[in-house]
Amino acid sequence: MGRVTRVVEHLRVEEMDERLKHCTESWRLRRWQVIRCALVHPKPAAEIALELGLARQTVHNLIAAYNRHGPAALETPGRGQRQRAYLSLEQEQAVIAPFLQSSAAGQLSTVLPLKAALEEAMWVIQ
Template identity: 40%
Template structure:
């Protein structure tokens, strides 16, 4: 049987130290998978049973470790805005003239912001996209009242 993982002392010490610094459960298990093979020489079936994995996963991880080394322990973070039209910086630049106008007391409508957004993007977007953009940047929908609540409907009050 060909040995993919050499159990020499420096490798085992490096893996043991890395195991102590593991940042997530997934990283911890990946390091364990390689470390168990390096120290105990356990088979893939035994390691799979210990970790609750399939033997194929253990084989894949061992072969990747022999080719790529410690790079397999660096897991990519999940989440984020994968389907964004503009970066946060570009959104700030798009909203900058509207911010100035709002600070000067002007009224803004979503239709104006949507028009500017579509011109920059080069395609149509739904109004909900603009509302989400405004929400991301801390804006909220403020609509002026048509009349003051304490005003009377009939005009001048009767005495």
């Protein structure tokens, strides 16, 4: 039998239950379930992994990150969002609007003026 996995109590179980109720993404819910399971019923990581359908190493990584950084380690932004954008969505739409209007009128839009407009908008903001 492996070593029992222990979690630092950054949050009480009731606070975790509230976060579990408000989770909409399944991957985020599963992260909180790992921490809750290790807090309420400490057992080896292999058993927690088997119980929740994860890899043992994933359980180790989640618990280590939670012990080190607290709840912020589990509340990551996820994938598929605008994480590396230089401008906000509204700012980009404002820069691109004239090009969309000209293309709707039947004119051909090229990349060079669009690139120059985006670069100028980025310099103005910085």
